[in-house]
């Protein structure tokens with residue numbers, strides 16, 4: 001553990017960005033280049049084997065606009081132990097996980113992030129690399145491109161169905177990982193599907209969602225996770241269909257490669273880019289007009305639709321129960337996102 | 340030699356990969372990729388770049404060809420037909436790959452080594468074969484472009 005102000009050779013720690021099972025990532029200042037970087041510091045378990053260096057080598061091999069950029073990797077002796085330092089470009093906007101917690105993400109932005117990740121993953125797959133740990137916390141935001149990161153569980157030299165022992169984030173694992181201990185390109189596709197599922201449902205607190213399941217492990221090994229959690233009413237059916245296909249329990253029924261998956265997203269045409277402001281207020285700011293939907297509960301429960309702040313009467317409606325009003329509002333959104 | 344031919348249209352990209360020679364072209368591979376026709380120009384340029392990059396890195400062709408549309412009369416045609424040529428040329432410059440661009444009229448029977456008077460589009464299937472789905476004229480033009488750069 002390092003604290004702000006500590007130095008490791010040319011790096012001085014600005015702050016900790018995150019820490020996982022294997023290491024800690026810090027925002028640092030690199031005195032040699034006079035630049036800000038992100039470094040991941042990993043303990044080297046066995047200096048004779050240096051298994052940890054694989055993450056750096058795979059990152060280097062997977063150089064792509066949509067994979068986090070590695071500058072270099074080096075070994076440092078710190079406090080008598082050998083540490084591996086992976087030096088990466090720093091992305092101040094942080095991870096997609098943080099973005100999801102900070103506020104809802106509209107459909108155009110969701111499509112951008114997921115297609116970018118699929119380009120990055122397609123590139124990795126073309127190099128015979130499996131990522132094996134795709135989830136919002138391992139996706140970094142940057143403009144204009146979104147980057148796949150954390151290749152800590154990645155593996156190289158894959159055939160059609162490589163057996164993998166390392167398991168990624170459990171809730172993003174396809175059923176065959178639990179049942180047959182198989183990781184493959186199709187288990188990566190499944191994990192992107194779960195990521196997309198969380199985004200379109202605006203599920204910021206994923207642990208809370210998982211805790212509503214009676215038997216989460218059974219849902220995971222049966223491949224019925226998505227079905228059991230279900231889609232919120234505001235999710236357009238075209239989005240839901242894409243997630244269901246990416247997360248089919250049977251690998252053969254999923255998108256068979258990243259290109260097929262991203263093409264399904266790239267073919268969508270956005271009609272209204274609805275962004276959730278709060279559970280009873282949505283806004284779609286389009287080039288020519290600003291559409292808004294509000295659920296107002298004064299005497300009755302009223303859903304008010306405005307375009308440039310003027311009421312559009314045909315879409316305004318009153319209800320006796322708040323549930324009915326909520327359903328009407330959510331369905332209005334679901335139906336108008338895509339053309 | 341492995342040759343790839345591209346043909347761009349509104350909201351889509353076609354490519355066909357051929358090997359062999361002008362006299363006996365061998366079909367290898369083809370693809371059709373789509374994007375929402377409403378995509379803004381800047382995003383469309385990035386889409387073309389990303390897909391050209393992905394395809395070329397995967398196919399690893401020795402040479403690139405593209406079909407060019409000369410009759411551009413509207414702004415959206417420029418964006419859909421002409422701008423992709425700029426992206427493709429810059430890509431080939433950066434990757435140090437040879438590129439040739441052909442107008443439809445330039446892909447003649449003579450240049451393809453076909454008998455005099457033959458219509459290239461009609462002869463395409465007999466030499467290259469038919470490869471459904473989406474084996475239409477837009478796809479055949481990408482094949483003809485690749486065929487144009489095969490060795491004699």
Ligand SMILES: Nc1ncnc2c1ncn2[C@@H]1O[C@H](COP(=O)(O)OP(=O)(O)O)[C@@H](O)[C@H]1O
Nearest residue numbers: 017018019020025038088089090091095137150
């Ligand atoms: N290059 C970077 N720029 C900015 N933040 C980063 C960067 N790399 C990692 N992070 C942050 O640190 C967290 C952990 O990094 P990660 O590489 O996923 O390591 P771990 O193996 O510990 O999960 C990420 O979720 C992200 O929030």
Ligand SMILES: [Mg+2]
Nearest residue numbers: 020137138150
């Ligand atoms: Mg991580």
